[in-house]
Amino acid sequence: MSQQSIADETVTLTVNGEDRDFPAGSSVADLLESHKLDPRLVVVEHNRSVLRDRDAYATIALATGDVVEIVHFVGGG
């Protein structure tokens, strides 16, 4: 299998500072699902843009080089 075909099948994202491979065509919803994260308990930032509409997660496709931050509320003062 050539490098090209592997690249076609996966996308490499930077998620919370780490490079991770996902199947090509993955959406933000797929990304959360793969990490077993409840969309109601996290907030996603995609390429420095905060996603305010959780209903749109399934429609946002991810591409190689995308930077995603997944955050949540933790204890703080």
Add this chain to the structure above:
Amino acid sequence: MTTATLPVNDVPFEIAGREFRSRLMVGTGKYRSNEEMSAAIEASGAEVVTVAVRRVDLNRANDEGMLRHLNPDQHFLLANTAGCYSAEEAVRYARLARAAGFNEWIKLEVLGDEETLLPDVAGLLEATKVLVDEGFKVMAYTNEDLIVALRLEDAGAVAVMPLASPIGSGLGLLNPQAIRTIKRRLSVPVIVDAGVGCATDACAAMEQGVDGILMNTGIAAATDPVRMAHAMKLAVEAGRASFLAGRMPKRETAMPSSPLDGMLG
């Protein structure tokens, strides 16, 4: 009816038109367990509860997310921008917090120095302006400088939060006169934030006439946080009542409490 039948002869505590039932606000950091945190919040009687925004740890199975432990129907979740050292970074964190979907309020911190955690007031003012323009209700953590407090109010902050002493220091109220001055000169609520270490400190801060106190370490780092949360609740109520009651004038000399007349001959 005597005033003693009123828990506190008080006016409602309001920020930006929203009424809050407790003048004590508490943080959720540094507890030894989530159970202890929940019990302490309960004992404090606080309605406003602060949280921080951090990355989800994708490599760890256990979830540290606060939303599993706090009921947003019972508590008003106030997200902070703790740990941010520039206006740009604080604005980014505030936007993330808002997207959680609970409210548009933010406890804005822009820090300037890692040793003291004192605010970078230039960055704080800049971030306040940006966030107010974006519709945020900004509660600004600042030092006890009157001019900065006035500028924050002018910039649209809904509350100004001067420190009692540095974050996590427990040194108590270092500059009561400055806090009184800020309270006297500002129209927006003044909430003392940071540095309260024990009930005396909380009471003393409230006796300056401020509208409320936000604390975290003073409760969480106590030997018995739940008991301290209870003590802080009482201290905030006592301090408020004491302020409203109006203290007696101080004298350099003694004055007897009992009549001088009628002493035996």
